[in-house]
Amino acid sequence: MKKTIPLELIAPCGMNCAICSKYLAYVNELDRNYCRGCRPGNKKCSYLFAKCSGINSALEGNASASFCFECDQYPCRQIDRMDKRYKENYEMSVKENLEFIHKLGTEKFFEEQYKKYHCSQCGGLISIHNRKCFKCHTVTKLVEKRNKKY
Template identity: 25%
Template sequence: MKNFKRDNLLFSLCGLNCGLCPMKIDGYCPGCGGGAGNQSCKIARCSMEHGGIEYCFQCGKYPCEKYEGVDEFDSFITHQKRRTDFERAEEAGIDFYNAEQKQKAEMLCDLLDHYNDGRRKSFYCTAVNLLDLDDVRAVMESIHDGLKPDESTLKERAAAAVKIFREKAGERQIVLKLKKKPRKKK
């Protein structure tokens, strides 16, 4: 959106973790307020109309009608923790929250570089997004301790990493899938 610029390109105006999004990782999206981005974003337009609010939780009208139904389905990135992440960012402070997200992004890059057999990017982005930082750290420790790159194929490492993530998510009763919008019947 023209003239919509933000300093924080990791955590969006509406509460999505852009730094963990496959579209941003692949360079297709600069992140919320990073330039081209989503040209029709009604939330970005609203921010500009309200003096450039950095995060919706800073607005006295949050949550407003723009959020109705927005979390029913995911896009390229999960929307499932948006409100929880807002609460965490507001409570802990945005700098602390961003530091946690940077750590998650580093672990995600490690997964994509060493445990992605070409079919796991969305899964890893979703898993790192939905699990808490301590859980992601624990999974990464298990992965690094149990999977030696010189002793297994990439496909074996990817399958084992996915299994470890699913086990941790199961302990937390988290489903590691994007909520896709049903296709319209013709």
Template identity: 45%
Template sequence: MEEKLIAPCGMNCGVCVNHLAMVNDIRKQGFRRKYCPGCLPRGENCTFMKDSCDLLGKGLVRFCTECPDYPCRRLKALDKRYRTKYHMSMLENLECIREHGMEAFLEKEEEKWRCPGCGGTISCHNGLCLHCDLDKLRRKQTYRWDD
């Protein structure tokens, strides 16, 4: 996991299905997936929050925890959706970074999302390793956790 893949909202872009699709270059294996290098690497301060937050949109804060309105209504809603659907919490990520530092957070994430089969990375969006589980994805292109 890389620090540059942690978005200001707390999203770990390193476990995003579109980032992992790019890393594993699954188009070469017949998949039609959007590729994404991550919010910060592509010059987007935060895809989720930039339109509703001037501080993020202008790149004035590194993390939402630096904002006087933290956690705002929009971040709480985003966090609820991700906790419910994708087995991750932006707010927990941000709190872990604030309390334990980036290095400890990245180590925790590395362990949490490590594929037991190949040691690669599991996607938060579908629970699949795009190295080991491509057959599941091939059978059901819109695969979600436990489908």
């Protein structure tokens, strides 16, 4: 079974919006704070792009803005800070995501994301923030660490 994630759900910083709690709340129609995704919502990320003076400073109104690795300022202080925050809190590195996408492309990235963040019960995507499936409410532990050989 081939599962795919809409390309627009990969934010310029390498974050996969499809595994964000706020996006999962949106697709599962939960009555709480939700988000359609950084690109679809033209969201100007408060701790990254609000301070961006590189290629993504114009993200607003430009849903097809490029990935941060294409910027001549990459890696900038803002992305370093975000990378650190996600590594510390959620065991994910946006810089590694970007490197993966850069080298192997988005198809492979989606494949990897499904392998890593799927619900052990129903197979849907789980939240990176609390490892919870918003469909069946199962909490799944992360099984595999990313293979560093790319």
